Amino acid sequence: MNALAQLVARRAEAEERGVSRRDFLKFCGMVAVAMGLEASMGAQIARALEGKKKPSVIYMHGAECTGCTEALLRLVDPYFDVLIMEVVSLDYCETVMAAAGHAAHAALQKAMKNPGGYFCVIEGAIPTRDGGVYGQVGGQTMLSLFTEVAGKAKGVIAMGSCASYGGIQAAAPNPSKAIGVGAALKPLGIAPINLPGCPPNPVNFVGTVVHLLTKGLPELDTSGRPKLFYGKTVHDMCERRPHFDKGEFALTFSSQQARDGWCLHKLGCRGPWTYNNCPTALFNQTTWPVRSGAPCIGCSEPGFWDQLAPFNRDVREKGDDA
Amino acid sequence: MHRIRCLAAAFLLLLLPTALLAYEVPKEIIIKRPEKNQPLAVWVAPVTFPHGKHAVLNSCDSCHHEESDRTLGQFLPCTQCHNKPTVTETSSFYMAWHNDSTHSCLGCHRKMREAGKMPPLSCTRGCHKKTEAQ
Ligand code: SF4
Ligand code: SF4
Numbered sequence: 001m002n003a004l005a006q007l008v009a010r011r012a013e014a015e016e017r018g019v020s021r022r023d024f025l026k027f028c029g030m031v032a033v034a035m036g037l038e039a040s041m042g043a044q045i046a047r048a049l050e051g052k053k054k055p056s057v058i059y060m061h062g063a064e065c066t067g068c069t070e071a072l073l074r075l076v077d078p079y080f081d082v083l084i085m086e087v088v089s090l091d092y093c094e095t096v097m098a099a100a101g102h103a104a105h106a107a108l109q110k111a112m113k114n115p116g117g118y119f120c121v122i123e124g125a126i127p128t129r130d131g132g133v134y135g136q137v138g139g140q141t142m143l144s145l146f147t148e149v150a151g152k153a154k155g156v157i158a159m160g161s162c163a164s165y166g167g168i169q170a171a172a173p174n175p176s177k178a179i180g181v182g183a184a185l186k187p188l189g190i191a192p193i194n195l196p197g198c199p200p201n202p203v204n205f206v207g208t209v210v211h212l213l214t215k216g217l218p219e220l221d222t223s224g225r226p227k228l229f230y231g232k233t234v235h236d237m238c239e240r241r242p243h244f245d246k247g248e249f250a251l252t253f254s255s256q257q258a259r260d261g262w263c264l265h266k267l268g269c270r271g272p273w274t275y276n277n278c279p280t281a282l283f284n285q286t287t288w289p290v291r292s293g294a295p296c297i298g299c300s301e302p303g304f305w306d307q308l309a310p311f312n313r314d315v316r317e318k319g320d321d322a
Numbered sequence: 323m324h325r326i327r328c329l330a331a332a333f334l335l336l337l338l339p340t341a342l343l344a345y346e347v348p349k350e351i352i353i354k355r356p357e358k359n360q361p362l363a364v365w366v367a368p369v370t371f372p373h374g375k376h377a378v379l380n381s382c383d384s385c386h387h388e389e390s391d392r393t394l395g396q397f398l399p400c401t402q403c404h405n406k407p408t409v410t411e412t413s414s415f416y417m418a419w420h421n422d423s424t425h426s427c428l429g430c431h432r433k434m435r436e437a438g439k440m441p442p443l444s445c446t447r448g449c450h451k452k453t454e455a456q
Contacts, residue, residue, distance in 0.1 A: 222422065232410070233420075236409060236410075245363040246363075246365070247364060247452065249446075265444075265445060265446065266446070272420075272428075272445055273428055275422065301436075303436040307438070314446075314447060315444035315447065317443075317447055317448070318440040318441075
């Protein structure tokens with residue numbers, strides 16, 4: 001390589017690092033806001049994160065659709081690569097790792113031997129019927145694999161509604177008898193941090209990870225969710241709320257009222273008792289369901305799916321047909 | 323001294339049935355917003371709460387969470403403490419009924435739904451009945 005080419009390459013490398021550093025700082029600021037702190041606290045978070053050895057994370061997939069990982073991949077502040085390279089060290093994740101088959105399994109075994117320990121993230125519910133044979137990875141049931149991996153972890157995060165409470169995998173008739181991580185691993189004394197949502201906002205994941213690294217376990221509500229992100233109802237932060245308060249309810253999806261931002265309560269909105277931060281965190285920095293005209297279906301609640309369906313109509317009461 | 327104490331205890335024991343009979347369990351309570359509070363939603367009217375029905379199904383302290391055996395029969399109305407005009411503080415009037423905790427209407431009905439029961443949950447079909455066409 002001649003001198004000029006070397007110089008250009010080095011500049012490009014420095015620039016790249018510079019951008020990633022900016023990204024990192026921006027990300028810390030954004031996490032600070034999501035955690036209900038001043039944006040200026042971002043620098044403090046950055047220092048706390050930089051001072052530490054990056055914790056190892058093992059990300060397991062159970063009975064799921066990979067939607068939560070997809071949501072995570074769409075992170076912008078920070079980009080996913082900044083998250084998995086600079087904040088944590090993602091040592092095993094079937095969706096994004098290059099290895100497959102035996103090589104992947106070997107990577108898992110290696111990651112579990114990390115002397116510094118590791119955090120275990122589980123996405124998806126755990127099938128338990130007939131000893132869990134309806135969900136297997138490499139011939140081992142998810143139930144036994146997750147018991148092993150989560151059992152040795154420093155902390156467990158249940159990513160998404162399926163991992164938290166069973167979600168759609170546990171909806172009737174639930175042929176594989178899928179249950180949430182907390183319920184499945186309770187005999188081991190494992191109480192995961194639940195990050196429900198279908199999918200959860202990736203900001204809630206990042207915020208929880210940062211909280212774990214900088215301040216320890218976040219305060220959880222009675223359903224195991226961090227109050228930082230799940231402390232208020234969707235309804236209490238909803239931009240259609242002034243219409244609710246005035247009694248202005250849209251009666252059809254195609255009505256002018258629905259377009260004018262009237263409340264979607266009579267079209268089946270579950271926002272009044274759904275704890276999540278969608279209205280403030282937004283998805284893909286753009287919008288959230290109710291803003292786009294779709295009622296909240298209560299995806300972050302423990303009873304989701306069965307107790308909240310049928311969707312897009314008023315809440316079922318005693319005597320109503322399902 | 324010991325005898326006096328025993329006698330006093332026996333006397334109190336005799337009084338117990340009368341005490342139990344003496345306190346009233348209201349059948350219905352109309353829950354009204356404290357006068358100084360601005361209404362949050364203009365269409366929400368005072369709520370008629372079937373207190374008797376809930377008292378049969380639940381122990382008193384499931385809702386009257388500040389009470390103990392000592393205060394039996396002298397329960398305070400919720401609004402004694404929950405009367406602030408905000409929507410976020412637990413001491414607010416709104417949060418007495420819409421809190422995540424099972425001491426609160428909404429929190430308890432949510433938990434019951436999770437357990438597969440069907441208590442009312444919809445704002446306008448449950449407590450704040452609103453039937454007129456928009
Ligand atoms: S649209 Fe839903 S969350 Fe928003 S105000 Fe209406 S009922 Fe509440
Ligand atoms: S608006 Fe409701 S259903 Fe939609 S993502 Fe948020 S909590 Fe889930």
